Amino acid sequence: MKKIYNPNRESWAEILKRPTKTVADIEATVLEVFKEVQKDGDQAIQKYTKKFDGVRTDQIVVSQEELSTANTLVSEELKNAIQVAKGNIERFHEAQKTTQVRVETTTGVDCWQEKRPIQKVGLYIPGGTAPLFSTILMLAIPANIAGCSEIVLCSPPNNEGKIHPAILYTANLCGVTKICKVGGIQAVAGLTFGTDSIPKVYKIFGPGNQYVTVAKQLATQFGVAIDMPAGPSELLVVADTSANAAFVASDLLSQAEHGKDSQVILVSTSKELIAEVEKEVDAQLQQLPRMEIAKAAIKNSKLVYVENDQIALELINEYGPEHFIVCVEDENYYISHIENAGSVFIGNYTPESAGDYASGTNHTLPTNGYAKQYSGVHLDSFMKAMTFQKIxxxxxxxxxxxxxxxxxxxxxxxxxxxxxxxxxxxx
Incomplete structure (x- = not known):
């Protein structure tokens, strides 16, 4: 990881740059796929699944038989863990329900607001190098609580033309109404235009690689809403001498293993801690099955020393991290003054992994600096606020x-x- 000491403000933009391609680099490819899917439907879906995923899918929609088989392939231990996570996520999102807001603004003028579910939603679940069945919990659970009537899930097939059984089990458990074996740009295009197999939806949710992110942004030009521009994962940790270096390193690596285009950053007021964390990262990295992916992400990552908490916080707000871990003695200073972050994790015993899986908060969060203007997914993401008045x-x-x-x-x-x-x- 690149070490940077006391960077001047003029260099912050360069230091905090994400390792992502520009929209212009990707847009031409995305537009080409969109046009073909709009014109040729399932035929184009199958063409691009063969091209990008290397597999031919004769049947795009997952059958009941495939769901039944998946149920037998998931261990009872994993099923129990998924149930624990499901319960916590349900509790946290149920608590976000709001009641009708009603006001008589002046005599005889009665105004009120009520929430209504978005009827048709599409969930994109990455399944390439890691089958993210946890993302189904984060999206399908609030969609059901909100009352969405149609919940369509798209996830890329493996080289056998199948979806990972844990994804199928979790989707079935969480009330997904249709599951499609399609990923990448072509999945977003299918949800945008609709095909014989893939229903057209009103809003698309879910993270993905840079191509999926650009595809979602392009979908908005065709009348489909999206949750946010959620691209490659990222994490920033602020830590001082009160932090446990091994814990900090494990959190950095937990995000680095997501993908080669992920980015992790440590900001610290202690040069000694930075040195300890660097050693821990090197040691823990060697034990990871996804070591090569994490190594590539580490090349995009930084260890930044600053002199005090005020400078650290200003730099962090400028970055706007997707995940923000606070491991400092004066944690209240950061909690009170953080303005731009997707989700905040506080203290030595709050790993980012908890939010990814089972604490109850949602892990679908804004990346690439979009935490400055977007919220992470929550219950209202699946609803519309309608106003009424009677005079x-x-x-x-x-x-x-x-x-x-x-x-x-x-x-x-x-x-x-x-x-x-x-x-x-x-x-």
Whole structure:
């Protein structure tokens, strides 16, 4: 990992740069796939699955028989662990339900807001180098709590044309209504336009590689909403001498093993801790089955020394990490002043892995600095807020004149007339 000491502010942008391609590098490929899927449907889906995943899928939709088989292939131990996580995630997201907001803004003018579920949602579940069945828990559970009627899941097939049994088991457990063996750009395109096998949806959720991220952004041009631009995973740890170097190193590596384009950063006010963490990273790295992936990610990563907490916090807010771990003596300073982060993990015994799996919070989070303007997935991500109003005779008398004056000032005579006619009827 590259060590940087007391970087000046002019260099922050370069230091904090993500190892991602620009949209321009990827957009042409994405657009080509979108056009073919829009035109040729399932035929294009199968073509690009063969091209990108190296496998031919004659049947895109997962059958009931495949679901039954998957159920027998998942160990009872893993099923129990998934149930534990499911319970915690359900509890946390159930608690996010809100009641109707109702206000009489003035006499006779009754306004209220109610939430309604998004009817059709698509869930993208990465399945390449790691089958992320945990992401199904994070997306399908709040979708069901919200009341979404159609929940379509897409995940890339393996070289046998199958989806990992843990993904199928978890999807079935969490009430997914249709599962499709398709990944990458073509999955997002299928959810955007609809094909004979893949239903068109109103909103697409889920993380993915840079191609999936750009595909989701392009989908918004065709009338489909997305949760956020969620790309390659990233983690920033702030730590001082109160931190456990072995714990910090394990957290850095837990994100580095996600993918070669992941990025991890340690910001510290202690040069000694940085040296200890660097040794621990080297030692723990050798034990990882995904060592080569983590090594590539480590090349994108930084160890940054700064003189005090204020500078550290300013740098962290500039970066806007997806995952932010706080292992410092004065943790309240960071908790109170952090402005840009997807999810925050506090203390030596709060690994980022807990949020990835079973603590209850959602792990679908904004990356690439989008934590400055996006929230992570939560219950309201699957809902729309609708406003209602009912105005009585007294109410239109109360606000009618103000509406008339404002409408006339904007040159919208029909707007004014709609009020004037009502007021005249009451004279």
């Amino acid at each position: 009585s005779k007294e109410g239109i008398k109360e606000i009618g004149e103000a509406i008339e004056i404002m409408a006339e000032a904007e040159g919208l005579q029909a707007h004014k007339n709609a009020v004037t006619l009502r007021l005249d009827s009451l004279k």
